[in-house]
């Protein structure tokens with residue numbers, strides 16, 4: 001994999017004027033880094049986003065087609081810098097021919113497909129079936145997708161115009177009550193690369209390169225109290241990143257206490273800087289000394305995993321569908337995975353990919369639940385309880401599988 005490349009950029013090149021549509025940090029400024037994942041074949045385009053300085057990488061992936069042309073999976077914000085980096089690839093490998101909207105649920109990915117497609121008027125847009133939008137279920141053209149060149153991905157992947165080079169498997173919609181969850185995994189045959197969106201991640205222990213372009217969020221969260229200054233050291237970047245990962249995955253990690261409003265305002269008076277960027281000196285977070293253990297459990301040696309929120313709230317609503325999809329994906333002979341968030345590429349085999357879904361199997365679920373601290377799941381479980389009590393979500397389910405992978409007993413709800 002080659003080093004990350006940014007285009008020579010000004011603030012104007014990184015400007016994203018439509019940020020209020022999905023108002024996430026870094027708002028109107030979104031830097032892009034292009035990383036060549038497989039020489040002359042696969043490129044990752046990283047940006048980052050978040051709220052309250054909890055910043056995580058978000059990624060689009062571009063693959064080269066034969067004899068020429070590009071397929072773009074899950075576009076990011078088409079800033080001038082991002083487009084310039086794509087144009088460089090077009091100059092070498094031919095035009096963007098296909099753009100894939102890979103999710104029905106992840107608004108942070110869907111929101112850029114329309115604006116990106118407008119910059120490539122010759123490209124055909126393919127969207128994952130069962131699209132919906134919240135709060136209103138709007139037709140696709142209302143989401144900014146070009147009416148005359150937007151298609152639903154065919155149910156049979158052999159019918160897609162790029163079928164000879166890129167295969168795909170659609171995770172059937174999992175009914176969540178509010179609307180279905182679904183995403184499309186793509187397999188680029190020539191490079192043996194699997195592209196996924198939110199279904200699977202690996203969490204790096206070191207801050208990803210893209211979030212180090214602007215290290216302020218990392219350094220903000222590295223502090224132990226409002227009185228601490230922002231100090232840029234590799235150790236502080238790492239510490240801030242690991243805490244951000246705990247926030248991003250659990251929302252309220254068990255090793256975090258929060259100051260009362262009174263304490264917070266009292267302490268803000270001691271803050272060395274009280275600018276708007278520093279939230280006026282307000283810093284409510286009190287990390288307990290054992291927070292690194294909580295991160296170590298989440299990090300899990302950097303292994304492939306299903307994010308806690310998908311495990312707790314989504315995939316266990318349709319375990320049979322998810323496992324069938326994971327098995328279909330695992331029939332492809334991939335050597336690496338490029339997800340739309342966090343670490344990429346992840347060197348992984350189909351067997352390792354499949355193993356990340358073992359938590360859906362009743363015979364392995366208990367073992368899995370021991371791997372992560374129960375306390376860190378508390379808020380997610382409270383959210384689950386709330387959704388169930390309001391009738392917004394369905395109860396969770398698991399399926400038991402025999403050793404040979406065949407279903408051993410019928411689907412049964414957990415108590």
Ligand SMILES: [Fe+2]
Pocket residue numbers: 106108109197198340341
């Ligand atoms: Fe996502």
